[in-house]
Amino acid sequence: MVDLEKHWVGKYARTLLIDFHIPPEVSNLCSAFNAEKLAKDLVESNVNAVGIYTKCHYGFSYYNTKIGIRHPGLNFDYFGTLAKACKDAGLVVYAYYSVARDSVAYQNHPDWRQTDSKGHTFLLTKGNWGVVCFNSPYTQEVVFPQIREVLENYEVDGIWWDIVTFEKDSCFCPYCKKEMKAEGFDPYKPYEHYIFNEKSIERFYQESYSLIKSFDPKLQIVSNSTGDIGRARRCKDWLDALVTEYIPFRHGFLYWMPYGKHMRTMKQPFECCISSWHKAWGDFGNFKTLEQFKYEVAHALSMGGIILTVHQPFLDGNLSEDFISLLKEAYAFIKEREEWCIGSESVPYIAILADHATGESDDERHFNSLRGACKALDESHIQFDVIDEDEEFNKYKVLILPNNRTLSTRTIHRVREYVREGGRIIASHLTSLTKLENGKVDFALNDVFGVKYLGIFPESIGYMTSFHEDIAKDLPKTPLIVYDQFVKVIPLEKTEVLAEVRRPLFEVKEGRSYSHAHAPPHPLPPTETACIVGNVYGKGRSIYIAPPIFRAYYEHNVPFYRILISNLLDLVLGREKLLEIKTGPSVSISLMSQENRWILHLVNYHAERRATLPLPTNYEDWSQPTPVPDPRQPYYRLPSHEVIEEIPPRYNIPIRIRLPKTPKDVYLAPAREKLTIEYKDNIAELIVPRLDVHQMIIFEFE
Ligand SMILES: [Zn+2]
Incomplete structure (x- = not known):
């Protein structure tokens, strides 16, 4: 259970972080500022916690500091004045601090x-x-003395860290290099450097935890960018809440999902940090629609998260009145749902075992396999968590290994034992591929998969065909293309082939084409190779898929891939299905538990069409992933993202759910409308009459 007495930040789901990055040339800052009025406005807007800046990315402080430089355009103690007004108004107050971005320190040192x-x-x-390095003397000479100064002189409830991170391909500062050498890390090996960086981040949190909690153990510590796979577990003991940003203007609406589904397995409160704006952080003069605001907070609440919204005041220190009105409605929406959300935990069912980063240059694409698995399961209305290698496996009925390249030897062993004892896995592409002791390359889990690795087909595409009748539902009878390379495997003697491979007639390349895009399937199957296989291992079973089907689903959005993944899950689960919900793929589900109750969330997504598309330079090269927008472009030149303006309601959604015991009451929340159900042999069947953006179905037990 989440310990909400120790990590009491988790009880406050409605935080506003007042962004305050101000360049040095701005004068007469906050000329019309009225702290008492702002605090009153926030309370009336249903805000219950506020983050106030002590120091921004420019390196300026906003309180009376003897260590840093108070912003030259500010003639009073902004932080102290606002913090006191907010405390007097009954709000929880966090002191925001920008760590690795500090232009003052950058210029001076x-x-x-x-x-x-x-x-x-x-x-x-x-x-x-x-950008400065927190492995340099900066931490001991600036960061910690300033935090000490804030905690000694102001009444606050906690610290909110930002940017405890390293930039790409860094850090090679003299302090990092010296330390890496002393500890035996090779700074030029990306994976070793990644591990060193992660250890540095953990050490920062550990040291700052000791400092902050020495003032008062009840002070809360929250930090941005802590939901990453591996980092969440390493750092959670030094934090009271984890945080990941939810920014559709940069990443779309799916990006946060793996983090949310992962952070909720850490038994720790976690924040969904959302932007109030339309196109970027600091996008003055614009903000998101109320419907989009509601969708984003519903999505976060459904996974067990709390909400922190970021907005920046105008030059005179006042927040936009329009934003205040928007915030009031969005936070009222949260407030009426909190009773069924705060402190809730995920019901374990299916787990996606996630890789951590590799430190390599293709790391961003590396995670597309995880994202694709999340997208496919979410759109199939399957309850799942994203877990790291140290999670308990046995509480899950199926583990999905979407394309795992960084599994440790210990984890390989644990996966094998999990299957041997009756667990089920679905693995794809390069999962567990390694150089064996005899020098040959093969899957470390080849005995579990029931295949032998022969290499990778040279073509950039392949076709799946001849689906076994157990997995063929709603799939085409003719070959189905996958826009990615296939692994070449031969099944072992007792392994069951569930689908075959067809290679393209030839690889399209410069000077050799076939029609517009790629060549059709070759009429003959490749000798002995298989596309999908099933294998019984010990008391359990495995399914192995040769193409990177999860990554391909994320990058190419082919509904057949999702149907295939869903069919494979049905095959391994048999009669043990937890949930069946008949509705469209844009409805997300999440099954959570509180004491004596289950909460089934339905979250309805619908977006308006985007105006421009990011086109690759060679748009007929299907093997290339969707290009990442060039970050050097001005942000307003980036392609428009989807915008949620109106979510059409859905009606009469049939649900079939396997419950742990007979419910004493079933109702819709927050409306508290009683639902009638059919109940037999632990299976409840019911109809949800209407779904707007968010609906909760509550099952109360004795
Ligand atoms: Zn450094």
């Missing part, structure tokens, strides 16, 4: 700068935000 392998340092946002 060149040796403190984060540095990449080529010796470049980082000045972000048009050369204005200098």
